[in-house]
Amino acid sequence: MKIAVAKEIDPSEPRVAASPDTVKKFKALGFDVAVEPGAGIKSGLLDTDFSAAGADVAADAAKDADVVIKVKRPEASELGQYRRGALVIAIMDPYGNDAALKTMAEAGVAAFAMELMPRITRAQVMDVLSSQANLAGYRAVIEAAEAFGRAFPMMMTAAGTVPAAKVFIMGVGVAGLQAIATARRLGAIVTATDVRPATKEQVESLGAKFLAVEDEEFRNAQTAGGYAKEMSKEYQAKQAALTAEHIKKQDVVITTALIPGRPAPRLITAEMVKSMRPGSVLVDLAIERGGNVEGARSGETAEVDGVKIVGLPNLAGKVAASASGLYARNLFSFIETLVDKKAKALAVNWDDELVKATALTRDGAVIHPNFQPKA
Structure with a gap:
């Protein structure tokens, strides 16, 4: 069996799909x-680090490989090498x-999307969405602190008191919880x-205050499976009014609402942005799907009347060394299930x-049912 670690050809992608630790584990399997040479350099991993772990560093690494691992989907130019x-x-x-899938x-490869991993107990260690969202939530706060022209903590000095920054997190998934904690x-x-x-308890356990119109509809707004029910138009209007009023008083707002396969929902309107004080900061974690904030631009920090809107894609890539290490372990845990350990051979169970x-x-x-060509 041969596994190849490809170098990312997208210059904006600093992560790598393996670490010296997972190289050793793959060897043991x-x-x-x-x-590929230079695959880990942007994550602080030298070719010699991989060599010391037992890997061969070669320009034609993917040639004749049984498995090729990457961070991002391969381009057509890469597929020709597999x-x-x-x-x-x-x-x-x-x-x-659809064109990329076609x-x-x-190209005749068997392509697997790590972000489609089911959220079940045995797959928790393979959950790339969670591992990368954790780091994105952390980095969103760091980016906000850098863009915010004031200190975050309250400081009492002989020259006076610096008030603590007010931070509002919209969306309490993995990224949102890490943003709260940070x-x-x-x-x-x-x-x-x-x-x-159910997220109210999680928010409060981290020392933050939960904001919602907590009426009877809200208390019953979750299915038995833990998913949100669609709220009535009346409730949505009440919640929007509460949120709009709250945003006026915030120094930093971080939005994290992202639905796979759909455009990001609009959470912050242009009017809400204009209602914030000059010097305030918004960080949009959903910018890769169009953004939650009206006026956000991918790869840029836009400014509206002194309010900054940070729209940086791939925030996990801003902490590439940590992100690569977690992603590499996610990959190894999945690939381990595709191997017959006694025979030391690939044995994919397609069922x-x-x-x-x-x-x-x-x-x-x-072959995936969600992406079948439309008749």
């Missing part, structure tokens, strides 16, 4: 490991990219909101729920 039948495992971003199918560590006064009632949930292409066709 029976893999020969090949790494052998037909190879497993290609990455964050594939399949929604809205190209992978035509902002609290920096000394900010933190509030947060989410449409799921396994993890495989069925993540496999996009096989034998020249798109």
Whole structure:
């Protein structure tokens, strides 16, 4: 068995799909490991680090590889280097990219999307959305602190008192919870909101205050499976009014609402932005899907009447060394399930729920039910 660690060709992607630690683990499973030169340099990993762990560093690393691992979906130019039948495992971003899926199918590779991993107990260690969102939530607060022209914690000095910054987190998933924790560590006064009632306890456990119209509809706004129910128009209007009034008083707002396969929901209108004080900061974690904040621009910090809107994509990549280490472990944990450990050979069980949930292409066709070509 041979596994190849590809270098990302996107210059904006600093992460790498393996670490010296996972190279050693792959070797123990029976893999020969090949790494493309410079694959880890932007994550602080030298070729010699991979060599010391037992990998071969070679420009043609992907040639004849049984498995190719990447961070981002391979481009057509990369697919030409892979052998037909190879497993290609990455964050594939399949929604809205039908042409790219077709190209992978035509290349004859078996493509797996790590972000489609089901959220079940056995797959927790493979959950790339959680591992990367944790770091994105942390980094969002760091970016906000850098853009904010004042201190976050309250400071009492002989020259006077510096008030604590007021930070509002919209969306209490993995990224939102980490943003709350990070902002609290920096000394900010933190509030947060989410449409799921169960998140209130999580928010308060981190020392933040929960903001919501807590009526009877809100208390019953969650399914037995833990998902949010759609709220009535009346409730949405009441919640929007409460949020708009709250935002006026905030120094920093971080939005995290992202729905796979759909444009990001608009949480902050232009009117809300204008209602904030000059010097305030908004950080939009959903910018890659159009953004939660009206006026946000991908890759830029926009400014409206002195209010900064930070729209940086791939915030996890801003802490590339940590992000790569976690992602590499996610990948290893998944690939370990595809190997017969006694025979030291690939043995993909195509009926396994993890495989069925993540496999996009096989034998020249798109096989995932969510991405079948439309008639």
